[in-house]
Amino acid sequence: MSLASNLKEARIKKGFKQEELATLIGKSKNVVSNWERGDNKPDADTLFELCDLLDVDANYLLGWESNKQISLSISEQEHIKKLRALDVYGKKAVNSVLDIEYERCNYETEIAEEPMVYIPRVYYSQGASAGYGEYLIDGMDASEIMLPDTPKNRKSDYVINVDGDSMEPTFSDGDKLLVQHTESVNVGEIGIFIIDGQSYVKEFGEDRLISHNPKYPDIIPSEYSDFRCVGRVIGVMK
Structure with missing residues (x-):
């Protein structure tokens, strides 16, 4: 894993928002966002400060591995702790499943000789706001991905x-969302919505758009709002 993905995983695991972490290290939220997108990297002093705040070591954050030690992700460390807590029968069951899945994945890797096929999609780099709204205009710049x-x-x-x-x-x-074009979504689904020219990615509620981050209020469109749905979020681009 890269520094960008390791930093994001460690921040979320620790419970920090991007702007909260940025404040603790004396940086702007955009700087942390750029790190997590892989656009830039922290300097050495900041890197060690991040390690202290997030309770991880530099090897993990940088994704380094050596012949003596393998850098484990946070989730991998938790799996090891749980495995050590099992009795002998539990460990035997887990190891049996692990051996089966390891062989299956290695076999699939060996037979996957055909090159990966790719499909084109329209990509909006400036798009749905997961904050207080961002203007989305017809004919906005788009590229191909x-x-x-x-x-x-x-x-x-x-x-x-x-x-x-x-x-x-x-x-x-900075996440890139896979969106299926539709003019409506069901309650509980996450969609892309336009309200009076501003775009949002939100969960659709009975009478509102719901934010998953509790520090942001839900959005309740008025009867006079120009409100429409322009897509259903079906996943995150990996």
Whole structure:
């Protein structure tokens, strides 16, 4: 895993929002966001400060591995703790499943000789706000992005960036969402919505758009609002 993904995982695991972590290290939220997107990297002093705040070591954060030690992710460390707590029968059961899945995955890797096929999709780099709203105008700049030809990706019609953290921990700032074009979604589904020219990624409620981050209020469109749905979120681009 890269520094960008390791930093994001450690921050979320520790319970920090991007702006909270940024404040603790004396940086702006955009700086942390750029790190987690892989656009930039922290300097050495800041890296060690991040390690102290997030309770991880530099090897893990940087994704380094050596012949003597393998850098484990936080989730991998938790799996090991749970395994050690099992009795002999529990460990035997887990190891049996692990051996079966390891052989299956290695076999699939060996026979996967055909090159990956990719499909084109429209990509909006400035798109749905997961904050207080971002203007979305007709004819906004779009480019093309290539996705692996998978069943989920084939269901998508376009890819759009998340701007903000109101949908954390479900979606984070900078995530690229796979969206299926539709003019309506069911209650409880997450969609892309336009309200008076501003775009949002939110969960659709009975009478409101719901933020998953409790520090952001839900949005209740008025009867006079120009409100419409422009897509259903079906996943995050990997």
